[in-house]
Amino acid sequence: MKKKRVVAKEIYTLADLQNWHDVDRPIRLGVFGDPVEHSLSPQMQNAALKHCKIDMQYVRFHISPNELRDAIDLIRKMEFVGVNLTIPHKVAALELLDTPDENVKRVGAVNVIKVEGGKLRGFNTDGRGFARAIRDEFSVDLRDLRVMLLGAGGAARAIALQCAKENCERLVITNRSFEKAQKLADELRDFFAGPKVLGPVARLQAIPLEEGAIRFQIGHIDLVVNATPVGLNRGDPSPIPVRLLAPHVMVYDTIYSAERTPLVSAGIEAGARAANGLSMLLHQGALAFEIWFQREAPIEVMRRAML
Numbered sequence: 001m002k003k004k005r006v007v008a009k010e011i012y013t014l015a016d017l018q019n020w021h022d023v024d025r026p027i028r029l030g031v032f033g034d035p036v037e038h039s040l041s042p043q044m045q046n047a048a049l050k051h052c053k054i055d056m057q058y059v060r061f062h063i064s065p066n067e068l069r070d071a072i073d074l075i076r077k078m079e080f081v082g083v084n085l086t087i088p089h090k091v092a093a094l095e096l097l098d099t100p101d102e103n104v105k106r107v108g109a110v111n112v113i114k115v116e117g118g119k120l121r122g123f124n125t126d127g128r129g130f131a132r133a134i135r136d137e138f139s140v141d142l143r144d145l146r147v148m149l150l151g152a153g154g155a156a157r158a159i160a161l162q163c164a165k166e167n168c169e170r171l172v173i174t175n176r177s178f179e180k181a182q183k184l185a186d187e188l189r190d191f192f193a194g195p196k197v198l199g200p201v202a203r204l205q206a207i208p209l210e211e212g213a214i215r216f217q218i219g220h221i222d223l224v225v226n227a228t229p230v231g232l233n234r235g236d237p238s239p240i241p242v243r244l245l246a247p248h249v250m251v252y253d254t255i256y257s258a259e260r261t262p263l264v265s266a267g268i269e270a271g272a273r274a275a276n277g278l279s280m281l282l283h284q285g286a287l288a289f290e291i292w293f294q295r296e297a298p299i300e301v302m303r304r305a306m307l
């Protein structure tokens, strides 16, 4: 009987993984998400694979939360190189790993899995990707910055930890649920025990997501970062209004769904330098490539592929 061939698809599923012998492509990498259609990772990773003459492909997998365990079991058995995890799997995948690295444990989220000798190693490249993005966009290192972070979820936790590790000048965390901002600040307290202080303000603070509190802080801040999904949907407002921004701040929105997200537009209107999250996506992807292949990622090739 003639073997059934599955034609190249845009999005693969758990059923495809279960019938992998039917898939006629050298797919050894991918991204698990739900939804996953929007992911830009395939174009950037496939450009890198082609440039490095690695005969493999990277594809999107639509995997729902109740399919994650089976999907991860299958990539372990099928000698995948690894996968990226995106919404909503970054936290749930933690308990499925054999060896989470230190970042994964501290952040509580994993975005890169490497399959090695049948074992699953977990990494989180969001924080380092963010640090490289800030250097890329504004030619400045986190250690020289006073940062205000909006959000205390997975992305924010990775960013906050990176700011702490790089010994940034100040970190002010603000979040819709204030207790979560407070808890995150408490977890990072040890990193900020040093004497690097400027003026009357504390090096590490959690503040309510309120106009008065933000207005008070903004004069002591160099970089405002949005790590909430506010701005992702058409019609969303800026997560903080333009009147709270000022020309001296740099504005970074981790959202990359539009070149000018609401926060980026607000920043530009306020006379500030502003960038969206495409550069963070690029650098976290380049770091993932380096983890999988133990070689430098062709960053300019990957950057061009995302445009």
Ligand code: NAP
Residues within 6 Å of the ligand: 126, 150, 151, 152, 153, 154, 155, 156, 175, 176, 177, 180, 227, 228, 229, 230, 232, 254, 255, 256, 277, 278, 280, 281, 282, 284
């Ligand atoms: P998450 O874990 O669900 O956290 C979401 C955070 O946003 C929470 O702190 C939440 O506050 C806050 N939030 C949600 N809706 C809000 C609203 N309407 N008003 C104010 N605050 C709100 O999500 P995540 O994984 O951290 O992702 C956050 C965003 O980061 C995503 O939208 C994505 O665009 C971006 N991201 C970008 C990259 C990149 O490479 N560029 C990588 C990762 C993530 P509560 O605690 O009060 O719920």
